[in-house]
Amino acid sequence: MAILPILTTPNPILKKVAKDVTTIDDAICEQVDNMLDTMYHDNGIGLAAPQIGISNRVIVVDIEQTEEHGTKNPIFLINPNIVWQSGEMNIYEEGCLSVPNITASIERPKEIKLEYLDRNGKEQFLEANGLLATCIQHEIDHLNGILFIDYLSKLKRNIITKKLKKMTKQKELI
Ligand code: NI
16 A cells, blocks of 8 residues: 655646546556545545546545544445435535645535445445535536536636646745
8 A cells, every 4th residue: 555646726737537447457446545544644534536537437445534533434436326315405615635725615515326336346326415415526526527626607716726826836945
């Protein structure tokens, strides 16, 4: 298992539509395990494969991990597909490991139902609501080349992009 570097915007891999996984083999299992390690290491509650530079439809999520309890309850989602979403919406303050130091309130459907393959290649069905639903939708967006800042107005997005560019430049100077 390994901790991998996380790509940040404007890396072009983050804007690509990721490909379906066709076979769940040792390489995919290793990728999933590495993604989980990386997510815990960076204190994320979700991570999608494009964020570590692999353009396939793999997600890891754990909204229950807490430092004080040390409990872990990871969910591995391969080729996730939302089959139903509620009309009722929820707003959460979202952040993203690929968009460092930025948060924004984003509105998404409150409940979703999805199909996916688990780490063993078994078909699974999940009903999610609240934070879990938001987190899964945020991660599925990554598989489609969408970042949460893409939901903001052009004006707000431009300010954030400029900020991020400045930060990247500063990093290069050190
Ligand atoms: Ni993200």
